[in-house]
Structures are given as C-alpha cells and as structure tokens.
Amino acid sequence: MNVLYVVGVGPGDPELITVKALRLVQEADVVAGFSTVLEVVRKHVRGQVLPLTYRDQEEKLGQLAEAASRGMRCVLCAWGDPSVSAQELVERVQRVYPWVEIVAGVSSLAVACARVGAALEESLFISLHRREGAERAFQELVYALKQGHRHVFVFPRPYDLMPAQIAQRLMAEEIPPETRVVVLERLGLPEERVLSLSLGALTRCDTLSDLTILFFPKEDEGGYGDGQC
Known part of the structure; x- marks a missing residue:
C-alpha cells in the first residue's frame, strides 16, 4: 500500500502552490479533488483526474483509497492548508484508508x-x-x-x-x-x-x-x- 497524500494547493493563486505540492501532483497516478480545486493544478496533472462533488465524495474517496491500496500514487487536493480548512475531508479519507499524509499548503x-x-x-x-x-x-x-x-x-x-x-x-x-x-x-x-x-x-x-x-x-x-x- 502507498501513502495517500492530502495536499494543500493554496488559496487559488498558482504562484502560492508549494514546490512539494506541485511535485506530488505531477508524479501522481490519480489526482482527486473538487472541480474548483482541481482547476488550480489541472495543467500540472499527468495522471488520471478524479473529480469529487459533495454528493459523490464518499464514493470517489473509496475509489481513490482502492487505487492507493493497489500501489498507485494518489493525491487528494484541497484548498489552502488541509489542517486549516479541510479537516472533515481529511477525516473522511482517514476512515477509508489507513496511511494518509497531510501536506501543508498556504492557507487563505x-x-x-x-x-x-x-x-x-x-x-x-x-x-x-x-x-x-x-x-x-x-x-x-x-x-x-x-x-x-x-x-x-x-x-x-x-x-x-x-x-x-x-x-x-x-x-x-x-x-x-x-x-x-x-x-x-x-x-x-x-x-x-x-x-x-x-x-x-x-x-x-x-x-x-x-x-x-x-x-x-x-x-x-x-x-x-x-x-x-
């Protein structure tokens, strides 16, 4: 099993994405996130894009966890810094996958x-x-x-x-x-x-x-x- 990364992509300004976040997105086999968040990083994504909505996020997070369990490099993108503004999203991921690492970002x-x-x-x-x-x-x-x-x-x-x-x-x-x-x-x-x-x-x-x-x-x-x- 690989680590599943929850990556903060900053508040929206592409110049405020950290170097580490950018590298993880570029190296990922699957990049997930809500559509507005994915727009910030989409041009850097080389793997599969997995968009979430509020209604299907549980199902999509399950798919992301399954991909990570098969050894795929998986990233879930969140606005700002996940520890500041995406705690419930982080908790949902942690309920379906045991190895989650939070990557800090620039908070709004x-x-x-x-x-x-x-x-x-x-x-x-x-x-x-x-x-x-x-x-x-x-x-x-x-x-x-x-x-x-x-x-x-x-x-x-x-x-x-x-x-x-x-x-x-x-x-x-x-x-x-x-x-x-x-x-x-x-x-x-x-x-x-x-x-x-x-x-x-x-x-x-x-x-x-x-x-x-x-x-x-x-x-x-x-x-x-x-x-x-």
Whole structure:
C-alpha cells in the first residue's frame, strides 16, 4: 500500500502552490479533488483526474483509497492548508484508508491576514465549515464579538451558513447591525474582492461565493468604511 497524500494547493493563486505540492501532483497516478480545486493544478496533472462533488465524495474517496491500496500514487487536493480548512475531508479519507499524509499548503487565512493587515497572534479563527460542532463554534463567535478583545476570522459553511445567514443570526444574538465586517471573497483568484461593510449590509449579500472569509476587527480598530455588496 502507498501513502495517500492530502495536499494543500493554496488559496487559488498558482504562484502560492508549494514546490512539494506541485511535485506530488505531477508524479501522481490519480489526482482527486473538487472541480474548483482541481482547476488550480489541472495543467500540472499527468495522471488520471478524479473529480469529487459533495454528493459523490464518499464514493470517489473509496475509489481513490482502492487505487492507493493497489500501489498507485494518489493525491487528494484541497484548498489552502488541509489542517486549516479541510479537516472533515481529511477525516473522511482517514476512515477509508489507513496511511494518509497531510501536506501543508498556504492557507487563505494567511492571505486574509495580509489583506487586512491583522496579526494572526492577535486574532481568533473560527470555522463554521463543518457539520459537527458548528453550533458550538457559532456561539464562540458570538462570545468573541461581544467581548471585542481580538480580531475574528470566520470561515462560513457552504449553502446553509453563508455570510448573509451568519449576519442574520448574529443580529438575532444582539450583535449590533453597525458592527464592522470585512468580506474577503475568492482570495488569490482573478475575481478576488475585499469589501468593507456593516453587519446589517451583510444580511443583504446573498450572492457571495463559498470561497469567502469574514473578518471582524477588534473593538478598538473599527473604521473600515461602509461599502455595499
């Protein structure tokens, strides 16, 4: 059996793919991943491409595990750094295959820090991009915003806990509608956008992509403007 690599390919900018990730993709017999992720590395793939969707990912991961068990060199590509933004995907792979190695990549969180000028050591990172524990993470977000002592970065969850829904729920938890929030969409991609909004304005932003990070500056560092989606 070969090691099955879960490789972080960065936030989308092809210049932010690590040398190791690029080598593993080029040497692989099978390269799997969601279609948007595969677009970042497709021109480097020499083997078979195995695209995943949210509906068939369990089946496709089983096929990838079977290929690895037959001695094929297999790579599963994930956005950013798998340990930051793809933990559930990693756990799914580990359930079907015993020898998994995570290859770190450049996280979109690091790019987000650079865009807004925030130090990671002064920030809290909360991921809602999960099925289990999302409600606990949301309450942690509410508490952090009410305290206002640290910057907060938030990863939304595709489809049912996107930025507009997060804003609506935060206001229901008595977070003021004038609270500052910076929307960082498609970081590292040609369509990248950085928008500065109030929480109230964010409730009307229902067309943001699932490649979005929210940044809430700490209480004493507001003043990011009042833009519109």
